[in-house]
Amino acid sequence: MEFSGRFYAGGKEDLLQQIKAELSDFRYRHILGVGQTCFELAQKYGVDAEQAMIAGFVHDYAKEKSDAQFIEKIHAKNLPLDLLNWGNFIWHGVVGAEFIKDELHITDEAILNAVRRHTVGAPFMTVLDKIVYVSDYVEPNRDFPDVEMARVLAYSDLEQAVIFETKHTLQYLMSTNAKIYPDAILTYNAYVAKK
Numbered sequence: 034m035e036f037s038g039r040f041y042a043g044g045k046e047d048l049l050q051q052i053k054a055e056l057s058d059f060r061y062r063h064i065l066g067v068g069q070t071c072f073e074l075a076q077k078y079g080v081d082a083e084q085a086m087i088a089g090f091v092h093d094y095a096k097e098k099s100d101a102q103f104i105e106k107i108h109a110k111n112l113p114l115d116l117l118n119w120g121n122f123i124w125h126g127v128v129g130a131e132f133i134k135d136e137l138h139i140t141d142e143a144i145l146n147a148v149r150r151h152t153v154g155a156p157f158m159t160v161l162d163k164i165v166y167v168s169d170y171v172e173p174n175r176d177f178p179d180v181e182m183a184r185v186l187a188y189s190d191l192e193q194a195v196i197f198e199t200k201h202t203l204q205y206l207m208s209t210n211a212k213i214y215p216d217a218i219l220t221y222n223a224y225v226a227k228k
């Protein structure tokens with residue numbers, strides 16, 4: 034699929050080259066898988082497939098930037114200073130969107146929001162947000178117990194896939210005594226908890 038220029042000024046190869054220059058081979062393969070999965074899910078769930086594919090390609094663009102680069106960006110963009118209490122896991126989404134704007138010149142807020150929300154979700158997610166969130170979890174290179182179950186859900190019921198992923202991610206984080214970012218709890222309450 035060629036790009037129309039609506040979301041990114043250059044062509045697909047140009048975008049991928051810029052992303053490749055920022056990432057290890059392992060992560061570059063991951064973003065290719067996420068972009069492809071986003072494309073497929075977008076067609077299935079009726080959102081713009083080009084927009085979804087670009088969101089998938091760029092979602093981890095900033096993942097391998099240094100802590101110092103993130104901290105500088107948080108200050109430069111006047112982002113909430115509470116972010117300083119977190120790390121790469123949270124920064125590469127929320128702060129990563131700013132790098133995508135500044136370095137790739139992608140300004141589509143729907144794409145940027147999907148990047149911001151891809152790690153822990155949000156209490157309200159658009160269909161595009163859900164597609165990127167779920168694609169990140171089930172793209173073809175992913176391998177973990179239950180990934181097949183997650184894939185079946187992704188392609189049959191997007192809402193159930195969001196619930197499955199949110200629940201399993203939180204269970205995993207708790208099992209390792211990891212600190213939970215508050216938005217992850219909000220996502221849990223909005224999608225998993227009994228209404």
Ligand SMILES: [Fe+2]
Nearest residue numbers: 092093125152
């Ligand atoms: Fe990520």
Ligand SMILES: [Fe+2]
Nearest residue numbers: 063092093169
């Ligand atoms: Fe990712």
